[in-house]
Amino acid sequence: MSEQVAHRISRRRLTLWFWGILFTLPGVLGLVMFTAYPILASFYYSFTSYTMIGRWRWIGLMNYERLFKEDPEFYNVLFNAVYLVGFGVPLGISVAFLLAVLLNQRVRGLAVYRTLFYLPSILPSVASAMLWTWIYHPTNGVFNALLQYLGIVGPNWLGDPAWAKPSLILMNLWGAGGFMLIFLAGLQDVPQELYDAAMVDGAGRWAKFRHITIPFMSPYLFFALVTGLIHGFQYFAPVYIMTGGDPVRSTAVYVYYIWENGFFFLRMGYASALAWILFVIIALCTIAIFGSVSRRVYYGGR
Amino acid sequence: MRGAAVGKKLVLSRRRRPLTFWFDRGLIYTLLTGFAITFSIPFYWLVSTSLKTKPDIIAYPIVWVPQTITFEHYIGAFTYVPLARYIANTMVIAIASVIGAVISNALTAYGLARIDWPLARPLFALFLATMMIPFAVTMIPLFIVFKTLGWVDTYLPLTAPAYFGNAFFIFLLRQFFLTIPLELSDAARIDGASEFQIFTQIILPLTKPALATVALFQFIGAWENFLGPLIYISQRDLYTVSIGLAMFRGEYTTEFGPLMAASTIMILPVIVLFFFTQRTFIQGITLTGLKG
Numbered sequence: 001m002s003e004q005v006a007h008r009i010s011r012r013r014l015t016l017w018f019w020g021i022l023f024t025l026p027g028v029l030g031l032v033m034f035t036a037y038p039i040l041a042s043f044y045y046s047f048t049s050y051t052m053i054g055r056w057r058w059i060g061l062m063n064y065e066r067l068f069k070e071d072p073e074f075y076n077v078l079f080n081a082v083y084l085v086g087f088g089v090p091l092g093i094s095v096a097f098l099l100a101v102l103l104n105q106r107v108r109g110l111a112v113y114r115t116l117f118y119l120p121s122i123l124p125s126v127a128s129a130m131l132w133t134w135i136y137h138p139t140n141g142v143f144n145a146l147l148q149y150l151g152i153v154g155p156n157w158l159g160d161p162a163w164a165k166p167s168l169i170l171m172n173l174w175g176a177g178g179f180m181l182i183f184l185a186g187l188q189d190v191p192q193e194l195y196d197a198a199m200v201d202g203a204g205r206w207a208k209f210r211h212i213t214i215p216f217m218s219p220y221l222f223f224a225l226v227t228g229l230i231h232g233f234q235y236f237a238p239v240y241i242m243t244g245g246d247p248v249r250s251t252a253v254y255v256y257y258i259w260e261n262g263f264f265f266l267r268m269g270y271a272s273a274l275a276w277i278l279f280v281i282i283a284l285c286t287i288a289i290f291g292s293v294s295r296r297v298y299y300g301g302r
Numbered sequence: 303m304r305g306a307a308v309g310k311k312l313v314l315s316r317r318r319r320p321l322t323f324w325f326d327r328g329l330i331y332t333l334l335t336g337f338a339i340t341f342s343i344p345f346y347w348l349v350s351t352s353l354k355t356k357p358d359i360i361a362y363p364i365v366w367v368p369q370t371i372t373f374e375h376y377i378g379a380f381t382y383v384p385l386a387r388y389i390a391n392t393m394v395i396a397i398a399s400v401i402g403a404v405i406s407n408a409l410t411a412y413g414l415a416r417i418d419w420p421l422a423r424p425l426f427a428l429f430l431a432t433m434m435i436p437f438a439v440t441m442i443p444l445f446i447v448f449k450t451l452g453w454v455d456t457y458l459p460l461t462a463p464a465y466f467g468n469a470f471f472i473f474l475l476r477q478f479f480l481t482i483p484l485e486l487s488d489a490a491r492i493d494g495a496s497e498f499q500i501f502t503q504i505i506l507p508l509t510k511p512a513l514a515t516v517a518l519f520q521f522i523g524a525w526e527n528f529l530g531p532l533i534y535i536s537q538r539d540l541y542t543v544s545i546g547l548a549m550f551r552g553e554y555t556t557e558f559g560p561l562m563a564a565s566t567i568m569i570l571p572v573i574v575l576f577f578f579t580q581r582t583f584i585q586g587i588t589l590t591g592l593k594g
Binding site: 017020022026027028031041052103113117119125139148174254279283286 | 326330331333334337338341342343344347348351359360361362363364405406407409410411412413414417418419420421422425428429432433434435436437438439440441442443444445446447449463465466467468472497498501522525526528529532533543544547548551558561562564565566568569572573576580584
């Protein structure tokens with residue numbers, strides 16, 4: 001009898017394996033072809049002089065040596081990327097959080113505000129880059145016209161190395177609505193009883209915000225920080241369209257430099273080395289955030 | 303009944319509302335109005351520029367409300383560059399990749415969420431981990447592969463990968479599949495339905511909103527994709543809207559009228575889609591926003 005049962009169980013198990021493999025096949029194939037293979041291949045290419053045209057060979061650590069020791073542009077693009085992420089991501093999260101908190105105050109016309117704040121974040125980046133190039137136009141742009149009403153003579157935003165990066169950050173704030181929507185969903189999940197209880201205890205607005213809202217929202221803030229960082233390091237299209245990395249390479253970000261090396265100078269081996277360093281940086285940052293912040297993230301007893 | 307009671311309570315509390323309440327409301331609406339104006343100005347600047355005459359566009363000080371409205375830039379956008387062609391090209395790519403994304407991600411997510419086999423969890427974790435990998439890292443080897451296959455200057459590199467799953471969509475759909483009671487599948491299994499029949503006849507019909515979200519995001523992603531077409535497409539008549547627009551900018555740097563008209567045309571499908579599918583959109587965003 002038990003043999004029969006065992007037989008049936010193993011058959012059941014086999015069917016589950018069969019269906020499991022069959023259903024996940026597209027995704028697993030994709031994982032192998034479009035993620036695993038390219039990552040390993042780019043690691044391999046990073047030790048070669050691959051150029052797409054002509055002969056190439058194994059050159060060991062030469063790409064990495066050159067990158068760290070002889071290429072000041074590597075440090076420049078890294079600095080630019082870190083600048084944009086370091087200022088842009090926290091600012092973007094702050095604006096999104098402020099908007100979400102405002103919209104969570106039982107306001108009239110919530111849907112209208114929500115749509116207006118969210119829409120810019122889903123616009124094609126090429127179109128918004130075109131638009132902002134025109135907004136930042138030194139003489140005919142709307143931004144400097146508005147500043148003029150305040151008595152400020154605005155600079156040539158995208159043409160001035162001191163202002164080009166802040167201009168990009170400001171433009172990105174227009175697209176902060178994606179995070180806002182996530183935060184808003186989170187805020188609506190904070191139990192009202194907690195606020196009521198806190199009010200009975202005589203807690204002020206700030207105390208409630210600090211001790212109820214922030215802890216409850218920490219998983220959402222954490223999520224935004226990690227995804228903002230990963231996306232921030234991959235910034236590309238606006239730079240390509242608005243500045244081409246200029247003035248004086250002040251907006252050349254990391255992925256832009258990878259693109260230049262790989263597809264403009266056709267130094268694909270070198271570009272692969274650059275790409276791998278980016279991969280390591282993103283992985284380290286993510287792990288660091290997980291390590292330092294996740295202890296302070298409150299998951300509501302889950 | 304209940305509504306009336308709530309209404310009464312509201313009236314009562316309104317009378318007793320302290321001054322700080324009105325101060326708060328005032329502050330909230332002032333801030334919201336400020337943000338609303340700030341967020342609207344770029345939209346206004348985009349559309350108004352696209353309708354202004356050339357002298358109005360380069361006028362100093364700037365013209366807020368144009369006296370004459372012209373559609374010449376829209377005509378220009380379609381004649382300086384074959385914008386209609388680019389739109390058609392992008393549509394082909396977008397539709398082909400939407401079909402692929404819906405099928406492949408639904409299958410994969412189902413295998414991870416509703417089939418109880420030992421690899422379901424580790425595989426899911428693996429998919430999640432790949433979300434961290436920047437496109438820049440895989441871009442060069444993929445280009446070399448597609449170039450070797452002779453796929454450069456075809457739409458295959460931009461559509462074929464969509465048929466093999468995407469970590470973000472797998473995550474989204476898996477979360478959704480998990481909310482459907484397992485008893486539904488069990489009942490069908492007892493009735494002798496195969497796993498594939500359960501998938502197509504019971505689970506998929508319940509998953510329409512999530513599938514719509516995937517279709518929507520994939521469409522917008524394909525519509526706005528820039529780096530992909532930039533790398534793979536060099537023939538002009540194969541251009542997508544995004545690179546068509548970028549090349550146009552390269553050639554006519556100062557022609558902001560047609561540029562704004564073309565940009566308006568490019569954002570239009572996204573805005574229209576958003577208004578028709580707002581619910582799906584917001585659901586999708588909040589579903590992936592770390593719920594469950």
